[in-house]
Amino acid sequence: MASMKRYVVVRSLQTVFTLWLVLTALFVMFRSMPGDFTAQMAVSGASQEALAALRAQWGLDQPLYVQYWRYITNLAQGNLGESPVYRVPVWEFVKMRIFNTFILVAPAMTFTYILGAVIGTIAGSKRGSRLEKLGLIPVIGAGSFPAFFISIVLIVVFASWLNLFPTSGMLSAGGSEAGTWWGPYVTPDFGIHYVLPFVAVVCRYLFIPSLIMRTSVVEVMGQDYTEYHRLTGLPTGKRLRHVAKHASLPVITIYPVSLARALGGLVLIETVFNWPGIGFTLVEAVLGRDYPVVQFVFFVVAAFVIISNFLIDLLYGVIDPRIRVED
């Protein structure tokens, strides 16, 4: 128990240190990019004085270490700054976008991993069979195509040809008149807009948990206790459940990483479906040198990966009692 406590403390400190490293790296990287948000304003003839005043206002004329110190101290006080491009507080600007991406990504990826685990378990348990070979082909095929291609195919088939779903967007006009901020997300209108992007995410990422799970299942099924279960006449379903539990660790490990990647990497799906998430906003922010927005969003993604890895490490002991912290 004492070992566990110490482990948690040490890992927590490591996590904080890693987060600080990430924050610093992001800050330096983005400040090193050529240009700043005033460059585009110069196109329309903004005077040098005006641009200089803007840069001074945003502290861009200060040495890098001064800018960094200001950023870190503000962040520590919960001040994320303001988008110089939109003149809106960063949190106000990104919060609903992050939520819109999360509400698409989280359920879709969770469903993907559950479904992938099931597919992988069945495929692994039927290794060498036609079911395994043919069953994985569509999964791998869908994962091989670029995300935007899958999205376009879904739109063309189900929206344009069959007219079953809208082509794009998250809500129809007037769909957000629900009184509360979460109201629109529980309407049929949202539901019907949700289907195609959800399916696109599932199709795109299903191959990862499926293949990992299959490999893991094959490995586990080669162990003695599974043979013992078979010899003792344990029903197939129960046997597979035991196997799946033992084989699930790699999938569980990779789940938060995939989720984090999807959070930041859904830009193509969001663009094609016109989903008002953070992906497209992030691209625009990078191109427009909107440092506060970019740094915060990248930091959120990185923090999610780091913290979820930490939590998964803690969860290992629960999932697999053989895993313990020892001195």
Place this chain on the structure above:
Amino acid sequence: MSGLVLRCMSCDNDADSGGLNRRSVLKAIGVAGATGLAGCGGQSGGGGGGGGGDLGERVSTLQMEYWSDYGGFTTTQEQMAPIIANGAEELGVGMEIVPVSITTQLSQMANDENRDNNISFTWWVPAADRLDPQELLNNMRLDWAGANGQSNYSNYADCEYTRLLLEQTTAETAEEREQGLHETVARLSEDCAIGNLAPVANIGAWRTDMVEMGGIGNGGIARSNAEWAFKSATTGGEDLVVAINPIATETSNWLTHSASMPEAMWQHMINSPIHKYNENFELTELLGSVEVVDSQEIVVELFDDATFTNGDPVTSEDVKFTFEQIQRGGEAGAYPGAAPVPYDAIETPDEQTVRFTFTEPYIPFARTTLMRWGILHKASFEEAGAIENPGGAQFETPIVSSGPLEVTELERGQRVVTQPHDGHPTYEASQPIIFEAYRNEETMITALEAGECMITPEISPPNAERVNNEISDAQAEFAATHTSYNLQYVCHTAPCKFPEFRKAIDAAVNRQQMIDVALAGEVEPEMYPTYISKNHPMYPPEDMLSGWAESPQGSPEVARQMLEDEGWGWDGNGNLHYPPDADLDPLWPQGEVPSAEDFPCIEELGLDP
């Protein structure tokens, strides 16, 4: 590059032995072949192809940059760029086409950080206020050249041009100014400081079964031409759904927008300026009449029936507030691209009269500043806290505005919903308009095809062709605008520092092919290097201009002759070489600005680069 002298390595020995060593001869031939491929042609004969005499240094492969992050415009440029490269190759110089983000390129060029780039392939948004070319022409002034962060991306440093530009800015009368403008543009063409290729085309599409379109005219279906929004009507009486850039939906305090096109929706559709050009570039009074008393005084008389969407009259205080707010620039969260105006005072002698006076002659005011900015409702801005805290301003819907549309809903990143405002003195919208945000042109066209969107402004030529050829009940239309696709030569470094080189490139490129490929042949080529297109209302008479391109298809022979006349030449491999006495040094060291020593007019004109 010095010529190579081939020497038979084994000849002495071979001579002694009385015969040639085949292996050595083959080796020598191989070396000659390799050096020939490397382009290091010898000086024997001084090069072929019309050069004659000695050759200077070989002209290195040109680097041409274009903006890679502008959707449909980028697509058009990517189709045109190889044709431009072909034109350069006709002259014996290669061209590398380099995509770069606009922010990166502008920053590098404004600070003279990138001397690898020789030509910037650019275009300019045909915003309504560019119907006065002042802003564009300012981009070529000498005191904006060099590493000073200003927007002379060509680093063009010409005293005569700058003198003409400054003279017309402070002209006493409109006629004098117009003449001065013409002379300024004529100087650009004479020096071929910038190459015009084709007009920027405003291309828009609509569902012919759902919308009766009006107000397209010469301005096209673009946010800079607001007329179609008011003069079009849905056939079934439903709300009109128009595609828009997501940026325009990000904030209700549109003054904080940093991009000019998204703000056009707020400035000309939701709010109204005092006056503006209509779809045929005819001056139209919207909220009041404008009198240019003299070069330092302009008086606006507001119409009696000019009201905001909440019924409040548009008063002189609102007008004064608007322009004072704009003048605060970035501090107010206002778009810093607003040209600084030399106000002396903005007076409001009564509720309907506004008198603008300036500390120096400033005739451009009436056709630029006054036309660009929609009039704000002062009380709303005060109530929303937008004066002290532009970014944190909270405008309650419906948002009070001065235009024919009232914003009733703003869903950030998704849409702006508007209702017609009956009290506008000039316009009357036929139905509610929903400006739906689309992040991608393909998605927009798909929505048009599905009938979810009825009008899609500013689409690319390939999608226009798709609309016309593949989507029934839809039509796309091209409108040649007042700005152009340009070759902005980087004029302070070789080879573009030499006027004859710029003129030769201008003569060699095949404009017609570019238009046929990238713009479906729907516009006419621009034959004069004037920065603005011939559709511009202030375009000079052609007899004042200098043209270097004899034919829309390009004239490589003419171009080569231009170079040859100035001592350029070609080697045996057809590579272009500088004249032997050419000064290849840049006009000023990297990271610096033009010096008064090299450009005496800096002191004469009181410039501060």
